Amino acid sequence: MSNRKIQMPREVYIDPGIINDTADICKSLHLDKKILIVTGSHTYDIGAVPVIESLEKADIDCDVIKVDKASFESISEVEELITPDTTVLGIGGGKVIDVAKLSSYNQGVYFVSMPTTASHDGIVSPLASIKNPNSSTSAKAHSPIAVIADTEIIAQSPFRLLSAGCADLISNFTAIKDWKLAHRLKNAPFSESAASLSIMSAHLITDNVSNIKPNLEASARIVMKSLFSGGMAISIAGTSRPASGSEHLFSHALDKILDKPALHGEQCGIGTILMMYLHDGDWRAIKNSLKAVQAPTTASEIGIAEEDIIEALMVAHKIRPERYTILGDNGISKEAAYELAYKTGVI
Ligand SMILES: NC(=O)C1=CN([C@@H]2O[C@H](COP(=O)(O)OP(=O)(O)OC[C@H]3O[C@@H](n4cnc5c(N)ncnc54)[C@H](O)[C@@H]3O)[C@@H](O)[C@H]2O)C=CC1
Ligand SMILES: O=C(CO)COP(=O)(O)O
Numbered sequence: 001m002s003n004r005k006i007q008m009p010r011e012v013y014i015d016p017g018i019i020n021d022t023a024d025i026c027k028s029l030h031l032d033k034k035i036l037i038v039t040g041s042h043t044y045d046i047g048a049v050p051v052i053e054s055l056e057k058a059d060i061d062c063d064v065i066k067v068d069k070a071s072f073e074s075i076s077e078v079e080e081l082i083t084p085d086t087t088v089l090g091i092g093g094g095k096v097i098d099v100a101k102l103s104s105y106n107q108g109v110y111f112v113s114m115p116t117t118a119s120h121d122g123i124v125s126p127l128a129s130i131k132n133p134n135s136s137t138s139a140k141a142h143s144p145i146a147v148i149a150d151t152e153i154i155a156q157s158p159f160r161l162l163s164a165g166c167a168d169l170i171s172n173f174t175a176i177k178d179w180k181l182a183h184r185l186k187n188a189p190f191s192e193s194a195a196s197l198s199i200m201s202a203h204l205i206t207d208n209v210s211n212i213k214p215n216l217e218a219s220a221r222i223v224m225k226s227l228f229s230g231g232m233a234i235s236i237a238g239t240s241r242p243a244s245g246s247e248h249l250f251s252h253a254l255d256k257i258l259d260k261p262a263l264h265g266e267q268c269g270i271g272t273i274l275m276m277y278l279h280d281g282d283w284r285a286i287k288n289s290l291k292a293v294q295a296p297t298t299a300s301e302i303g304i305a306e307e308d309i310i311e312a313l314m315v316a317h318k319i320r321p322e323r324y325t326i327l328g329d330n331g332i333s334k335e336a337a338y339e340l341a342y343k344t345g346v347i
């Protein structure tokens with residue numbers, strides 16, 4: 001038997017007002033015995049309250065737990081509330097969704113992904129990213145059984161979060177360059193279909209920048225659909241390779257260095273400018289696309305000091321040494337890091 005499994009969601013809803021149909025969706029999937037809502041303190045009012053109303057009307061039992069960190073403590077707290085007939089609904093941003101995803105995976109129960117914003121491509125993917133002292137990258141979990149993305153709620157979320165989602169998708173351009181490089185130099189397994197889908201998802205953003213605007217349901221829909229197809233590329237590959245290369249290593253390095261990192265997608269977007277320069281690609285086009293969706297392109301816009309950018313560039317290659325990228329096995333020198341950040345206008 002092949003041990004290569006492609007896992008995908010069974011049902012995906014990307015629609016305005018769909019959150020009010022949560023009970024019907026859970027019933028139709030036979031997931032209505034016992035519901036555990038995992039949400040954040042801020043996203044409780046925005047997303048959990050309408051879900052609770054929908055479940056109460058349908059006489060479906062539900063418990064709620066609020067988590068604010070994607071940590072192993074949060075995972076344990078959630079797991080304590082899970083029984084074999086529980087379905088976990090993750091309602092919130094990326095951290096909440098990752099906690100819901102990993103705790104449900106550990107306990108072997110179904111999970112429904114309910115994003116209240118469109119800030120990164122883990123919404124639909126089978127991976128979860130839980131920070132710990134040894135690792136800041138994503139690890140295997142499982143795909144949601146269903147995705148319920150209410151584009152009305154997502155459109156009303158701060159535009160900064162949507163811009164970050166666009167930037168996380170734009171980073172697929174360098175991720176694929178790195179993946180191809182690793183395939184050629186190190187014989188890393190490569191999937192043409194996952195790579196094509198990943199690039200297509202990034203193009204859905206860069207070809208549509210003029211249609212991505214604040215407070216517009218149609219814009220939230222474009223970003224959410226692109227994150228969906230980007231997540232599918234990850235599912236097909238069975239690894240985050242199609243969506244995470246050297247630009248993500250740079251962002252992971254910043255997460256380790258900084259007390260208060262910027263949004264995941266924002267850091268990855270800036271990393272994409274830098275890594276595209278190293279690939280000798282069209283980094284100016286990346287910068288223009290990021291600007292067009294109002295994502296940051298300089299360190300100062302997200303309050304990161306020059307020396308932290310340089311430090312992150314110099315240590316990024318150590319984050320995941322098994323994943324070869326343009327940073328090579330030894331990384332880049334301090335002088336080269338300054339030159340790179342300066343020439344691209346990041347510092
Ligand atoms: N599983 C995976 O494959 C991936 C996981 N990640 C992880 O996801 C996390 C980043 O996710 P983010 O969503 O960027 O951060 P986050 O989960 O911290 O959310 C950012 C902020 O947005 C707020 N928010 C969410 N919806 C809102 C709404 N409708 N209105 C107002 N505020 C709202 C949240 O309360 C939070 O304060 C990181 O931990 C990152 O490592 C990132 C990429 C892929
Ligand atoms: O952020 C991701 C894809 O956008 C996941 O990447 P990592 O596997 O590097 O955490």
Ligand SMILES: [Zn+2]
Pocket residue numbers: 120121168243244248264265268
């Ligand atoms: Zn990412």
